[in-house]
Amino acid sequence: MKTIDSLRRSGIGIEPQRSIAEAARVMEHTGVGCLAVVDGEHVVGIVTDRDLVRRGLARGLPPDARVDGAMSAPVVTIDADTDVHSAYGVFRTHAVRRLAVVRDGRFVGILSIDDLLVDLAADFSDLTRPVAGEVIFAHHDATVVAER
Numbered sequence: 001m002k003t004i005d006s007l008r009r010s011g012i013g014i015e016p017q018r019s020i021a022e023a024a025r026v027m028e029h030t031g032v033g034c035l036a037v038v039d040g041e042h043v044v045g046i047v048t049d050r051d052l053v054r055r056g057l058a059r060g061l062p063p064d065a066r067v068d069g070a071m072s073a074p075v076v077t078i079d080a081d082t083d084v085h086s087a088y089g090v091f092r093t094h095a096v097r098r099l100a101v102v103r104d105g106r107f108v109g110i111l112s113i114d115d116l117l118v119d120l121a122a123d124f125s126d127l128t129r130p131v132a133g134e135v136i137f138a139h140h141d142a143t144v145v146a147e148r
Contacts, residue, residue: 003087003111009109011108012032012036020069051070079101
């Protein structure tokens with residue numbers, strides 16, 4: 001499966017010159033916890049709800065402070081057509097919770113650890129279904145007497 005196939009929703013971007021207050025409003029309105037900071041079609045950073053708190057509010061930045069003053073950069077990216085299992089290694093190597101997904105250098109979405117956990121949970125559910133069915137609805141064949 002390709003990385004792009006594991007995205008749960010379209011990535012949402014914000015320009016670097018927009019304010020942290022605007023970023024917070026976009027996150028609230030769209031129900032996401034992170035935005036790609038996009039300059040043109042290229043992702044230059046990621047700003048998360050945690051960044052807004054730790055690098056914005058906690059440091060006393062005014063609501064009109066620029067997003068690029070609170071974003072995480074450089075951003076870790078993965079190509080949209082890369083096998084999704086390769087993302088595990090990227091997450092492990094870089095110790096991040098979100099990867100910007102790009103195609104031909106252009107931002108197309110955000111892959112989060114949460115997305116992969118949802119996929120894994122579904123896979124485990126699929127795998128346990130036959131086992132659970134066997135345990136719950138076990139066949140009770142007629143008793144066979146062993147011959148001596």
